[in-house]
Each structure stands twice: as C-alpha cells, then as structure tokens.
Amino acid sequence: MCTRIFWSTNEIAKVASRTMDWVVSDEPRMWSLPAGQHRSGGVPGAIEWESRYPSLVLSMFESGTVDGMNDQGLGMHLLYLEGAGFGSPDDREVIGNTHWGQWVLDSFTTVAEAIEGMSGMRVTSVPVRGQDLHCHMSIEDVHGDSAIVEPVDGRLVIHHGPQFAVMANDPTFDEQLENLKHYSPFGGDRPLPGGILSLDRFVRATYFLEHLPPPGDLAEAVAGVVRLAGNVACPPGAPYDDFSVYPTWWTSVVDLTNLTYYFWSRRSPSLVWASFADVDPGAGQAMVLDPEAPGLVGDISDRFAPVGGPLPY
Numbered sequence: 132m133c134t135r136i137f138w139s140t141n142e143i144a145k146v147a148s149r150t151m152d153w154v155v156s157d158e159p160r161m162w163s164l165p166a167g168q169h170r171s172g173g174v175p176g177a178i179e180w181e182s183r184y185p186s187l188v189l190s191m192f193e194s195g196t197v198d199g200m201n202d203q204g205l206g207m208h209l210l211y212l213e214g215a216g217f218g219s220p221d222d223r224e225v226i227g228n229t230h231w232g233q234w235v236l237d238s239f240t241t242v243a244e245a246i247e248g249m250s251g252m253r254v255t256s257v258p259v260r261g262q263d264l265h266c267h268m269s270i271e272d273v274h275g276d277s278a279i280v281e282p283v284d285g286r287l288v289i290h291h292g293p294q295f296a297v298m299a300n301d302p303t304f305d306e307q308l309e310n311l312k313h314y315s316p317f318g319g320d321r322p323l324p325g326g327i328l329s330l331d332r333f334v335r336a337t338y339f340l341e342h343l344p345p346p347g348d349l350a351e352a353v354a355g356v357v358r359l360a361g362n363v364a365c366p367p368g369a370p371y372d373d374f375s376v377y378p379t380w381w382t383s384v385v386d387l388t389n390l391t392y393y394f395w396s397r398r399s400p401s402l403v404w405a406s407f408a409d410v411d412p413g414a415g416q417a418m419v420l421d422p423e424a425p426g427l428v429g430d431i432s433d434r435f436a437p438v439g440g441p442l443p444y
Contacts, residue, residue, distance in 0.1 A: 132377045133210040134332045134363045136340055137296040138356050139275035143346045144388035147271050148356035149198060149208045152365045152377045157191040159381060161394065162199075163410045163418040163435050164188065170237065173227030173257050173444070182237035187392040187405055189383065189422070193443040194259045195229025196236070198383050200392055202407045203240040204273025206385040207232045213301050215265035217255045218285020227257035228266050228282075229444060235270060242276040246289055254282045269298045273387040279304045297336045299363075300329035307333045314338075327371065332363040353384055353393060357402070360384075367397065381423075396423045405432045417442055 137147040151157060168182040173195070188199025200206040209232050217228075226234055231254055239245040256263045267281040279290040279298050290304055299307065310330050313319035316338050323338055324331035339359055346352040364379035371377065384393035391406040403422060409432035410418070418435035427434065 132300045132329065132365075134336055134360065135208045135210060135269045135298045136336050136356055136359050136363075137269070137271045137277050138340065138343060138352070138359075139271065139277065139293055139296065141343070141346050141352055141355075143349055143352040144386050145204070145271070145273050145275055146352050146356050146384055146386050146388075147206050147208070148360040148382060148384045149210070150360050150364050150379045151191075151197070151381045151383075152379045154375065154377055156380050157197070158193070159394075159422060160190045160193055161392075161405065161420050161422045161435075162186075162188050162190060162196075163405070164233075165415045165417065167415060168237075168417070170230070170233065172225065172234065173230040174225060174255055177226050177230070178224050178234070178252075180234060180238060184237060184240070185407065186233070186236040187407065187410070188233065188236065189394070190444065191264075192259055195227075195257070195444050196233040199232070199236055200385040200387060200390070201236040201240075202390060204387040204390065205236060205240060205242070205245070206271045206387055207235050208269045208298075209266045210269070210298060211300050212265050212267040212281060212303070214303055215256075215267060215282045216284045217265075217282050218253060220255075221253065221285075223251055223253040225253045225255055228254050228264070229257040229259065232268060235268070241272045241274065242270050242278050242291070245270055246278055246280075246291055249280065249287055249289075252287070253285065254287065267298070267304070271385075271387065296340060297333055299333040299336070302330075310334070311337060327365045327369055336363050349386075349389065353386060356384055357382060357393075357395065394422045398423055399427070401428045403427045403429060403431045405430070405435070409433070410435060
C-alpha cells in the first residue's frame with residue numbers, strides 16, 4: 132500500500148516523500164489550517180486542544196489528516212498498518228487515529244517534542260465509512276530527526292532517530308528491520324526484491340535512498356524523493372498475492388527546509404505545490420482546495436478558498 136521516504140542527508144533540503152496506495156481514491160483535499168483553532172480528538176472523552184502552528188495538510192475522505200507539515204518544519208504521514216493494536220479503554224488520555232496526525236502538527240515543532248507529548252497517550256481507531264483504518268505514523272523535522280510510531284498491543288512503540296528514514300505497511304517496523312537483513316545489500320544473501328508487497332518496497336526504498344547522488348539544487352532534491360517514490364509506487368491494476376489491487380493514487384513531498392508542500396496525482400502529469408510564504412492566510416480562516424482539480428499546474432498557493440463553515444473533522 133503506502134511508502135514513506137525521508138532524505139535528510141543531502142545538503143540542499145530536508146525532504147520526505149510518501150505514496151498513497153488504496154483500493155479506491157481517498158478523495159484527497161488540501162487544507163491550509165491556521166493557528167488558534169479549537170479542536171478535539173474525534174472520539175468521546177478525547178483530548179481537546181488549540182492549534183499552535185499553521186499547517187498544510189491532506190485529508191482522506193474528509194475524515195482526518197493523513198499527511199502534511201506545519202510551518203515549524205515538522206512533517207507527518209499516516210500509513211496503513213493492519214497489525215496495529217489499539218488496546219482497550221483505560222484511564223490514559225485518548226485520541227482517535229483520524230485526528231492523531233493533525234494534533235501532532237498543531238502542537239509540536241520537532242520530532243523529540245512530539246514523542247514526549249505522546250508519552251502516556253492511547254490512540255484508538257475511528258471507523259471511516261464503516262472500516263477501521265488501522266495505521267502507524269512517521270514524523271520528521273527540519274533538523275533531520277525522524278521517528279516511526281506504531282500502536283501495538285495498546286501502547287505506542289517508537290523507533291526514534293534519523294536512521295529510521297523509510298516506512299511501509301505490514302508487518303510492524305521491528306519485523307521490517309529483521310527482514311531487511313536477509314538481503315545482500317544489508318548482510319544477507321537474497322537479491323534486491325522487485326515486487327509491490329510492503330516488505331519488498333521497504334527493502335528497495337532503503338537501498339535506493341542510500342544511493343541517491345547529492346542534488347545540485349532544490350529541484351533535484353525534490354525530484355530525487357519523487358523518483359524514489361515512483362520506484363516503490365504500485366501501478367494501476369497491479370495485483371497483490373491475493374489479487375487485491377491497491378494502486379498509488381498520489382505522491383506527496385514535504386520540503387521542511389523551504390516550507391513547501393508538493394502533490395502529484397496519478398491523474399495528472401504535473402506536480403503542484405503550495406508554500407507557507409505564498410498561501411493567503413485568509414484572515415486566520417481554514418482554507419481548502421481539491422488538488423486533483425482539472426487544470427492545476429505548478430504553484431497553487433493562490434488557489435485555496437475559505438471553507439465557509441465548520442471543518443468536516
């Protein structure tokens with residue numbers, strides 16, 4: 132299904148790409164969200180907060196934030212994890228997984244801050260269109276730090292450090308790292324895999340990330356992670372082992388250094404992007420656009436429109 136790749140070792144920009152692979156289009160919407168918004172965690176008894184930082188994000192089915200960045204250079208990506216275990220209700224603070232990512236972007240400036248803020252928190256699953264979308268989270272910041280956060284058996288298992296630059300789907304991250312050791316570039320004897328399964332994508336993305344040549348400019352840095360995302364994208368119609376089809380619908384890039392958010396739909400040959408410097412803040416209003424609307428090319432920072440009512444999530 133999805134893959135995230137963080138390129139923090141080049142000298143031009145800290146950039147991360149991710150693919151969105153799903154059985155149907157997730158109907159993405161791009162949001163410019165201001166600071167100062169009162170929000171809650173999507174389930175009864177969930178935490179409430181006021182957003183401290185503006186963010187540029189993508190929603191899935193207008194039910195929750197699955198991808199994005201804030202104006203402090205913190206990026207966040209939610210990917211599907213069937214093996215996620217949310218546990219039973221208890222006396223810990225709780226937040227729904229559909230609102231988890233937005234809370235991180237609203238509340239923190241660095242990976243370390245976000246991890247500290249999650250301490251003692253319980254994440255629970257919120258059904259979307261009748262389906263539990265189990266997930267795990269990757270976060271990265273402008274300083275090059277990174278973390279993978281997974282709900283397992285009712286607790287958050289965290290892998291923290293810049294070396295954790297790639298995330299895919301199942302199995303859990305511990306098992307992905309163990310599987311990596313079976314391949315010849317990482318000490319094993321198997322050749323590099325070429326399939327679309329999560330295990331294959333994780334190995335391939337990790338390998339090719341290590342071999343990206345230094346970019347000559349910002350365009351090459353962004354193009355580098357876009358090309359890596361293309362290497363692990365799922366082509367339309369390509370079946371998994373059980374003949375299910377989860378094509379890549381879109382690819383995003385967060386440029387944490389220059390605070391620009393890129394989006395590439397499979398329905399378009401062109402990247403589009405928006406930057407915090409150029410999006411009209413709309414007098415503190417939440418603003419939205421359809422990033423797959425016909426005719427969008429290049430800089431779309433001026434194409435957002437005020438929401439004109441309460442946010443859908």
